[in-house]
């Protein structure tokens with residue numbers, strides 16, 4: 001086996017040094033009845049070229065050669081080449097959690113830079129070194145708010161990504177955190193009156209998403225006011241992190257839970273991505289996950305360490321702020337490189353291009369016969385909800401004939417929008433030609 | 448230090464910046480760029496008028512650099528990391544094995560890396576095929592009946608597994624109250640039980656560091672939901688009484704959860720499903736070679752027996768009547784989702800590539816070599832370091848610092864001294880049942896030569912602990928930075944960079960005026 005650096009002689013000599021005659025002697029503590037005496041029934045050993053062939057075949061069985069208008073929590077943005085050049089350096093790729101800071105400064109400094117950028121982008125004071133993803137991050141943020149406030153209810157906007165809400169429900173059920181959902185008005189934003197009526201003195205937090213699942217930017221300040229008036233915390237979840245280049249950061253929030261996938265992470269059929277929690281400094285002790293802090297060595301040289309680990313499971317065990325251990329460090333590094341490439345100017349220009357593409361897409365789609373763009377009364381980033389004369393499924397099936405993957409049908413989660421509603425997305429990578437092709441395809445008699 | 452740079456104060460001798468790389472923010476200058484967007488092919492829009500109140504004005508300290516500077520910055524940082532690619536990384540419990548590069552290549556194939564999780568199932572057969580092939584292999588390897596790939600890491604797998612157990616008990620009318628956890632367990636185990644709403648009952652290990660059957664029998668009752676057992680345990684010992692353990696639990700209706708962090712000791716040699724485990728997680732980032740990447744991402748699939756299948760997180764991967772693969776959402780008894788989409792898919796690709804590269808013979812040889820390596824280290828270092836538990840061990844060996852501690856040299860010191868000899872430290876102070884634990888897991892990826900170097904280094908360190916304890920206590924001596932002040936880091940946390948208050952360096956640095 002080509003990954004194993006031992007010759008048959010090495011093995012024999014090592015067994016002799018150990019003082020056993022056969023390798024099976026070393027497994028003798030496994031009761032005989034449970035020792036596997038046969039080969040595992042799995043695919044045979046493959047040569048490297050065969051592995052590549054096998055996966056190329058898998059790849060060809062996916063949507064190759066289609067243009068896609070899917071977003072809905074996962075966004076295709078351009079990934080600068082240097083991201084992969086750098087994260088594939090073995091020193092980043094093949095290191096562990098930086099438990100020994102003297103030989104882990106590379107990861108530690110990069111994560112400190114990550115934390116700094118996330119603070120700057122979200123308008124928060126501190127940020128952790130990543131969570132699994134946006135959905136679990138949102139759930140952890142709610143549990144954090146419950147610890148901070150000593151209250152136990154969570155009010156969640158229905159405009160939060162439906163799969164995030166499902167994950168939250170899974171986490172909340174055994175924490176005894178009652179959750180209540182609040183709907184939206186016809187401009188696609190959180191219904192403020194309903195929110196005000198729902199938040200009580202027992203509410204630990206209000207969770208919203210902005211831009212929300214429909215692509216609409218929420219009135220964060222107004223929502224914060226309602227939450228804070230009753231002593232609840234405001235958590236803002238952000239699923240489209242590129243929006244922060246042009247959209248005001250939710251500085252009125254107490255906690256921000258960000259999914260940073262948009263920052264140079266491949267859509268990759270759903271993961272790995274990069275969640276991160278940022279918050280006001282006063283909530284530091286309740287923060288889940290790893291934190292990197294700046295310090296000095298005995299010569300006064302600046303260095304970085306994992307810090308405040310008394311919050312974490314390896315010290316605090318069942319009293320920890322979370323059970324998270326392994327996080328998404330390498331993906332956080334990808335996002336850090338992406339953010340460095342675009343930087344202060346580029347993040348803005350990139351976000352502006354997204355706005356422009358979405359505006360064009362809106363023009364194209366709303367011109368289609370019988371089409372209606374919903375939620376037009378509030379600003380949006382780069383997604384929109386469209387109603388067409390046929391069901392979203394029918395429309396999409398017809399579009400597939402033109403090698404187009406249409407918007408995401410919404411009926412499953414938002415039956416009130418009817419069967420014809422779907423969620424469309426354009427990013428800087430969506431070309432005018434692709435959008436014009438949608439117009440043509442929708443006008444096609446067969447469609 | 449940055450002040451000096453800004454004003455160009457002359458230096459005694461020029462130290463190249465790659466000896467002391469500033470933070471990216473300190474290297475930034477307004478107007479530099481590392482990007483060039485594609486030409487906009489649609490009319491530009493006025494963001495301020497589109498967004499109104501919601502428009503952002505400023506991006507604060509976000510950096511501005513050119514591409515070459517970014518490459519150099521992160522490349523220099525990378526050289527300050529230790530890595531498997533540089534040498535042995537004997538962190539016990541972490542299974543720091545070689546991360547094959549073909550895994551990275553296949554994960555980046557366009558049709559895989561660019562697949563959107565919501566693209567139609569008919570156009571996702573490749574991705575679903577990868578999940579199916581991996582699932583089948585992992586089910587066979589573990590001897591379980593079914594699997595979910597959704598959990599994002601080991602701890603997340605534990606969470607999922609305990610939720611399955613809870614749902615199972617609830618379906619029988621009573622979720623039960625507590626989860627038994629041995630005192631040798633990893634911290635994520637009790638933390639997980641707590642997140643799932645269970646009390647943690649601490650199960651004391653016996654003199655061999657194993658499950659104390661009499662104690663277990665006493666503790667298991669109708670309120671016990673499960674035992675969370677790491678097998679082989681965190682001291683590397685296979686629980687020979689595993690079947691009895693399972694029987695004791697099952698007799699009271701409790702279930703056996705296995706923390707599969709140590710599966711690298713078992714693959715191809717024995718199967719948890721055969722020895723009574725009801726549910727377990729795997730760490731693809733340990734046993735199945737996906738890279739740790741400085742702390743993540745991981746992937747923590749959960750395999751379980753039939754009785755737990757109805758409760759699996761949604762969606763569940765299914766083969767449909769027409770032979771196509773699909774995702775089934777309608778599962779009324781499901782515990783719900785534990786993560787959006789289907790898990791850390793990119794890790795599935797890598798783990799499957801690893802399994803294909805090995806095949807059944809390769810996986811068995813891998814396990815055998817991992818166990819051989821650990822036992823070789825054990826045989827060579829027993830006596831130099833105290834071996835608190837004499838029971839035969841599999842893939843790792845846990846010594847203690849008892850002999851060296853007499854001279855004031857602790858496990859942490861020796862771990863740091865190991866750095867001077869070119870290695871990463873072993874795992875320090877875990878498991879908690881061993882005072883001053885030195886937990887060494889070589890994995891199969893080390894040659895005999897590399898093992899001998901480690902053994903030699905540790906013997907030398909033991910000698911130093913006798914003859915010159917201070918040398919060890921103040922290690923490492925060869926690194927760019929010395930031991931860091933962790934106390935101040937925690938007392939006065941600095942968790943982000945801030946621009947110096949005085950933006951004009953001249954106001955700060957008087958020396959510059961003289962120059």
Ligand SMILES: Cc1ncc(COP(=O)(O)O)c(C=O)c1O
Pocket residue numbers: 324325326540541600601602603633635636677681706708709730745747
């Ligand atoms: C024995 C054991 N259990 C659980 C875990 C947690 O796994 P993860 O870090 O993937 O969450 C680890 C590793 O860190 C471990 O060594």
